[in-house]
Amino acid sequence: MTPSEGWTPDQPIVAIRDLHKSFGHVEVLKGIDIEVMKGEVICIIGPSGSGKSTLIRTINGLTPATTGSVTVEGQEVHDDNLDKLALRRKVGIVFQQYNLFPHRTVLQNVMMAPLLVLKENKREVEERARSLLAKVQLHDKEDAYPAELSGGQQQRVAIARSLCMRPDVMLFDEVTAALDPETVKEVLVTIKQLAADGMTCVLVTHEMGFAREVSDRVYFTDAGRIVESGPPAQLFEQPQDPRTREFLSKVL
Amino acid sequence: MTWTVTRLNWRLPVIAAALCLLASVAAVAQQEGAADRETALQALVTWMPFILQGFVLNLVMSVLAMAIATVTGVILGFMQISPSAVIRLPAKLVTHVFRNSPWLVILFAIMFLVPFRVTLPGGETVMIPDWVKATVGFALPVMANVSEILRGAVMSIPSGQWESADSLAFSRGQTLRHVILPQCIRRMLPPWMNWYALLTLMTPMAAILGVNEALGNTQAAMEAAGSRPEFLIPFYLFLMTIFFVFIYPISLWTRRLERRYAASGA
Numbered sequence A: 001m002t003p004s005e006g007w008t009p010d011q012p013i014v015a016i017r018d019l020h021k022s023f024g025h026v027e028v029l030k031g032i033d034i035e036v037m038k039g040e041v042i043c044i045i046g047p048s049g050s051g052k053s054t055l056i057r058t059i060n061g062l063t064p065a066t067t068g069s070v071t072v073e074g075q076e077v078h079d080d081n082l083d084k085l086a087l088r089r090k091v092g093i094v095f096q097q098y099n100l101f102p103h104r105t106v107l108q109n110v111m112m113a114p115l116l117v118l119k120e121n122k123r124e125v126e127e128r129a130r131s132l133l134a135k136v137q138l139h140d141k142e143d144a145y146p147a148e149l150s151g152g153q154q155q156r157v158a159i160a161r162s163l164c165m166r167p168d169v170m171l172f173d174e175v176t177a178a179l180d181p182e183t184v185k186e187v188l189v190t191i192k193q194l195a196a197d198g199m200t201c202v203l204v205t206h207e208m209g210f211a212r213e214v215s216d217r218v219y220f221t222d223a224g225r226i227v228e229s230g231p232p233a234q235l236f237e238q239p240q241d242p243r244t245r246e247f248l249s250k251v252l
Numbered sequence B: 001m002t003w004t005v006t007r008l009n010w011r012l013p014v015i016a017a018a019l020c021l022l023a024s025v026a027a028v029a030q031q032e033g034a035a036d037r038e039t040a041l042q043a044l045v046t047w048m049p050f051i052l053q054g055f056v057l058n059l060v061m062s063v064l065a066m067a068i069a070t071v072t073g074v075i076l077g078f079m080q081i082s083p084s085a086v087i088r089l090p091a092k093l094v095t096h097v098f099r100n101s102p103w104l105v106i107l108f109a110i111m112f113l114v115p116f117r118v119t120l121p122g123g124e125t126v127m128i129p130d131w132v133k134a135t136v137g138f139a140l141p142v143m144a145n146v147s148e149i150l151r152g153a154v155m156s157i158p159s160g161q162w163e164s165a166d167s168l169a170f171s172r173g174q175t176l177r178h179v180i181l182p183q184c185i186r187r188m189l190p191p192w193m194n195w196y197a198l199l200t201l202m203t204p205m206a207a208i209l210g211v212n213e214a215l216g217n218t219q220a221a222m223e224a225a226g227s228r229p230e231f232l233i234p235f236y237l238f239l240m241t242i243f244f245v246f247i248y249p250i251s252l253w254t255r256r257l258e259r260r261y262a263a264s265g266a
């Protein structure tokens, strides 16, 4: 991937500055600032409706910002002339509702984008897809259809599908929220492994234990603002803001 | 299980239809008093090939009209979901006009608006037979409905499919072609087949316009055989039976597909 000119890996790979987003007259994001360095894992936590999904979706341009700036590797996302293809190759996203393509097998799901979009060589893509599926422990499900898999398995396919585009940043929006408790773990293990391999990750999660274990920094959002942020030990042990304390007392 | 039920389903009405035909034939055969006069049954047997020949035209019209309606309807349906208003709005107008007009009115309009002969730029004149015009007349309302079926099917695909394709950097065209449409086809097939059945059942309307299809030929046959009142029941029953025998399996098949898709949650 060619980063935009002037960007060097010692600068934030994702930089969000004074980001505002309104849906009609409702302002959902009211000035957000976040910086993520290459290889960092950050978690965004906060009550339902506080704007976490909206925030994470502005990073790959799925939701356009109203004002402010979002850059990925120095490339401005909030730009009418945005090269969406270039951006989406750099940024992968996994959703709560897996959103696999039901008419394609697991292997085809993973291979589709590199083949169609990047026009890569089929044999190379297949090799990569198989090794990714092995990595998420699904090598034996290559020929299954999504409907034949459990939620946790589908979610791991969705992660492999995103990774097959070789992104530089991965976004996860409550990827375990729709799963049975016993399958949550297998998905978290996959993400942890990814983080350990040095992938830059931005996660929205309700799994506080996981957030604490995996992240370099945690952001607590409420009503469209970042109320508090810091290393997990600090944010979970000594929350400064009463809203953070109240939220944590409810979920922990 | 479903299979056996379906097979029974498909046999029962056909047997019933056959019995019906036999009963009417028997009823008519009782009047066989006047030996010099041809019985209604004999007349029907004599004229059957003529009626069936007309029915072939019904089938030809229905297949051609469906082909035209499918191609134009799919194009129109795609235009309806275009992000550009310049493309979307005219497509919506055409769709709504033809979906909400009586078929017979469309048929008459085509009959009288399209000339029966056209002169090609080369100077040759080509005659447009009435059955071709009727075919176009049948295709238009079905086209509008195919357009709606396509639009509805695309709308019924969860937005998450668009979002994930979008996030994987698919273009709109790639998303439609590789993600959305393959999922739509299964949803579109049953209603599409329904419209084919309906269209076929409408083709006798062409008789009003003088096309020599099954209904027109049936009426012509009865007249040629002497226009006796006892002809009415067997001739029309025969006509209904051939339509029934053709259409009923299609509607059974449609229902089976619907059930299967409902069961698989597609």
Ligand SMILES: Nc1ncnc2c1ncn2[C@@H]1O[C@H](COP(=O)(O)OP(=O)(O)OP(=O)(O)O)[C@@H](O)[C@H]1O
Residues within 6 Å of the ligand: A023, A028, A047, A048, A049, A050, A051, A052, A053, A054, A055
């Ligand atoms: N497309 C949209 N149009 C209008 N309002 C929207 C849209 N998307 C989100 N909202 C509103 O923006 C607010 C924030 O939504 P968002 O989904 O970002 O919250 P969230 O923090 O992710 O919540 P949750 O934890 O429930 O997922 C909500 O009030 C929501 O109703």
Ligand SMILES: [Mg+2]
Residues within 6 Å of the ligand: A052, A053, A054, A173, A174
């Ligand atoms: Mg959310």
